[in-house]
Amino acid sequence: MKITIVGRKVNLRSNFKELVEKKLSKFDRIFDDDAEAVVTVTVERNRQTVEITIKQRGMICRAEDTAIEMNEALDHVVAALGKQIRRNKTRLEKSKKMNPGIVIADDYYDEPDEEIKITRSKSFFVKVMSPEEAVMQMNMLGHEFFMFRNDESGEINVVYRRKDGDYGLLVPESK
Known part of the structure; x- marks a missing residue:
């Protein structure tokens, strides 16, 4: 490593x-x-x-x-x-x-496996907006994260609230 x-x-x-x-x-x-x-x-x-x-x-x-x-x-x-x-x-x-x-x-592996169970699935329309608009929308909804389509790149991105109170932006990596 x-x-x-x-x-x-x-x-x-x-x-x-x-x-x-x-x-x-x-x-x-x-x-x-x-x-x-x-x-x-x-x-x-x-x-x-x-x-x-x-x-x-x-x-x-x-x-x-x-x-x-x-x-x-x-x-x-x-x-x-x-x-x-x-x-x-x-x-x-x-x-x-x-x-x-x-x-x-x-x-x-001395602990038993935890079963991953998805209890709810939700679909919604992904709007085109800037990361700043997405943060405002996230705050209005009271969520910790918000998915949107970036108006500059056209890619699906996610903004999220960090533990320190700042915001983060998740952008897909293209390899």
């Missing part, structure tokens, strides 16, 4: 980088060498946020945690990624069958 470590508003020490590589090495049994992990560390006031995103063949695992100590946040994020892997055991095994290079270790 290729690991990229980014520090925002902080200079990361080499011992922290080594700790990140050591902790992420336990996921080497699950992800191939072509997997990419991006570790972002942000410091604001007395809080340290660690975010880890692992991408492999269109599958994304992501976790984030904030703590007073950087190492504590790292421990929580690695534990959260382990839980995601356990929850998505079936999906990973299907991916393994399609891509024989993935090796799945049984010690990650």
